[in-house]
Amino acid sequence: MAKKKKKILVIHGPNLNLLGVRETSVYGKTTLDEINKNLKKTAKQLEVTLEIYQSNSEGDLVKKIQESMGPCDGILINPAAYTHTSVAIRDAVSAINLPVVEVHLSNIYQREEFRHHSFVSGVALGQIAGFGPNSYTLGLKALVDYLNLAG
Ligand code: DQA
Numbered sequence: 001m002a003k004k005k006k007k008i009l010v011i012h013g014p015n016l017n018l019l020g021v022r023e024t025s026v027y028g029k030t031t032l033d034e035i036n037k038n039l040k041k042t043a044k045q046l047e048v049t050l051e052i053y054q055s056n057s058e059g060d061l062v063k064k065i066q067e068s069m070g071p072c073d074g075i076l077i078n079p080a081a082y083t084h085t086s087v088a089i090r091d092a093v094s095a096i097n098l099p100v101v102e103v104h105l106s107n108i109y110q111r112e113e114f115r116h117h118s119f120v121s122g123v124a125l126g127q128i129a130g131f132g133p134n135s136y137t138l139g140l141k142a143l144v145d146y147l148n149l150a151g
Pocket residue numbers: 014015016078079080081082083103104105106107108115
């Protein structure tokens with residue numbers, strides 16, 4: 001019998017729907033659609049399935065993280081501004097007991113001081129920041145590698 005493919009939930013937080021037009025000097029000109037297309041290509045190579053979700057609302061993000069319990073094997077998340085403010089998202093990540101990889105397009109440690117702290121990183125498997133759109137594909141590879149090693 002064919003092995004069931006692992007399922008990864010990709011979560012994009014607030015304002016990431018504006019990628020391509022938003023602060024292009026920081027985030028570049030790649031749109032969220034293009035990032036998602038690249039992720040789907042990488043997922044195919046890695047033989048995993050993806051569900052992709054974007055929301056500007058903290059409550060909706062918490063709900064989606066909670067709902068991943070059961071159907072998903074791991075989460076790739078860019079919590080965007082909620083990285084630096086949301087205990088609720090941290091608690092949701094903590095609660096689900098799944099490996100979560102946190103990604104950021106920009107190197108948050110080279111930016112304003114308020115971006116240096118992430119509420120999510122303390123409960124994430126790891127964090128990748130500063131590689132632009134590649135942060136997502138690198139994060140997906142790291143997560144799938146981890147899942148494959150874990151069996
Ligand atoms: C971001 C960094 C955050 O500080 C910021 O609020 C974002 C995007 C990034 O991908 O670099 O919206 O998460």
